[in-house]
Each structure stands twice: as structure tokens, then as C-alpha cells.
Amino acid sequence: DTGVSQDPRHKITKRGQNVTFRCDPISEHNRLYWYRQTLGQGPEFLTYFQNEAQLEKSRLLSDRFSAERPKGSFSTLEIQRTEQGDSAMYLCASSLAGSEQYFGPGTRLTVT
Amino acid sequence: AQSVTQLDSQVPVFEEAPVELRCNYSSSVSVYLFWYVQYPNQGLQLLLKYLSGSTLVESINGFEAEFNKSQTSFHLRKPSVHISDTAEYFCAVTVYSSASKIIFGSGTRLSIRP
Numbered sequence: 001d002t003g004v005s006q007d008p009r010h011k012i013t014k015r016g017q018n019v020t021f022r023c024d025p026i027s028e029h030n031r032l033y034w035y036r037q038t039l040g041q042g043p044e045f046l047t048y049f050q051n052e053a054q055l056e057k058s059r060l061l062s063d064r065f066s067a068e069r070p071k072g073s074f075s076t077l078e079i080q081r082t083e084q085g086d087s088a089m090y091l092c093a094s095s096l097a098g099s100e101q102y103f104g105p106g107t108r109l110t111v112t
Numbered sequence: 113a114q115s116v117t118q119l120d121s122q123v124p125v126f127e128e129a130p131v132e133l134r135c136n137y138s139s140s141v142s143v144y145l146f147w148y149v150q151y152p153n154q155g156l157q158l159l160l161k162y163l164s165g166s167t168l169v170e171s172i173n174g175f176e177a178e179f180n181k182s183q184t185s186f187h188l189r190k191p192s193v194h195i196s197d198t199a200e201y202f203c204a205v206t207v208y209s210s211a212s213k214i215i216f217g218s219g220t221r222l223s224i225r226p
Binding site for chain 2: 031033035040041042043044045048055056058091093100101103104105106
């Protein structure tokens with residue numbers, strides 16, 4: 001068990017470009033969560049999956065954001081037409097239903 | 113809806129001094145309570161949690177937190193801090209019935225002076 005992994009760890013992009021992040025959860029975990037953390041703030045919930053099903057989405061998740069977990073294993077988070085306000089650390093976590101969430105190292109996005 | 117308030121954004125203390133990081137929460141339903149720690153350039157780690165039972169919970173590295181339902185608080189304490197405790201600490205809650213999304217406070221930066 002290597003824990004939750006995220007790729008890439010850092011991403012610099014120009015405003016208006018699309019970006020995609022990947023999260024690989026702990027293998028037996030059926031729940032996968034995405035959070036966003038901006039400088040000086042705590043993480044904010046974006047969305048979560050149980051297996052393939054996306055069960056909840058925050059109102060923070062605008063139409064430019066889309067998340068998928070097609071086979072109930074890894075997940076991707078795509079941001080279209082990035083804006084400077086999207087600059088943040090994007091955190092992924094996984095868990096068994098009702099149990100402790102384990103966090104990955106995060107992907108730091110910088111939009112220039 | 114649930115919310116978490118961490119009353120201090122930064123807490124500077126001298127090594128070996130005691131420390132208390134304050135946390136208050138608001139919720140109309142029962143919640144689980146957590147403290148997470150984020151060391152410099154590392155990911156979030158669970159420090160301790162309150163689910164039920166004894167209102168005093170402890171971590172393996174000497175921190176403790178006490179759940180106070182009447183005051184809706186979950187303050188974190190350590191009697192003697194070490195340089196290695198330098199980190200950002202986040203108080204958090206999740207709804208008991210669903211145990212899904214976590215609501216985090218804004219964090220308290222603990223800096224230890226030698």
C-alpha cells in the first residue's frame with residue numbers, strides 16, 4: 001500500500017488553458033474525494049465518488065470543472081479555461097465508506 | 113450546514129512551553145471531530161479524532177483534544193512542545209450520519225521558537 005498518489009505535483013499553465021489532474025487512491029478504498037486549498041485557508045470540499053458514482057458536488061465546482069472516476073479506481077479532475085482564481089492546491093483523499101480519509105500530497109496549480 | 117472556527121491564525125510559542133489551539137464548531141446534527149496536521153511541504157495527516165465515548169482523545173505524539181458539547185469546542189493541547197511540532201493545524205468536522213465530506217477550519221500556524 002503506497003498511499004494516495006497525485007499527478008502531477010506541480011502544474012503551471014496560462015490563463016485559458018485546460019488542465020487535468022489524476023488521483024490514484026488506496027487500492028481497496030471505495031470513496032474518493034477532491035478538495036481545494038488556497039493560501040492561508042483550510043481545504044474546501046469539491047466533490048466525492050463512491051465507486052464510479054459521483055454522489056455530491058459543491059457549489060464551488062463551477063461548470064468549468066469536471067471530475068470522473070470511470071472504473072471506480074483512479075479519478076481525474078479537469079479544469080477548462082483556467083482562470084487566475086483557480087490557482088490553488090488540489091487535494092485528493094480516499095477512504096472506505098464511513099472511515100478515515102487519507103490524503104494525497106496534492107497538485108499545486110499556478111495559473112499565470 | 114456545518115462550520116468550523118479556529119480562533120487563532122498563528123500561535124508562536126517557545127520550545128517546551130504548553131500550547132492550546134482553539135476550535136469551535138457549529139452544526140445542527142451530530143458530527144465527528146478531527147484535528148489534522150500539515151507539516152511544511154507535506155500532505156495532510158490525521159492527528160486525532162473524536163467519534164464517541166471518552167471526550168478526551170490523545171495522539172501518539174503527546175497532543176490531546178477534549179470534546180465539549182455544551183461549548184461546541186474541540187481545543188487541541190500539548191503540555192510541552194518541540195521544534196518538530198512546527199506545522200499548520202486544521203480542526204475539522206464531518207456529519208455523523210454520512211461520514212462523507214470534511215469541513216475544515218482555516219488553520220492555525222504553530223511556530224516553535226528555540
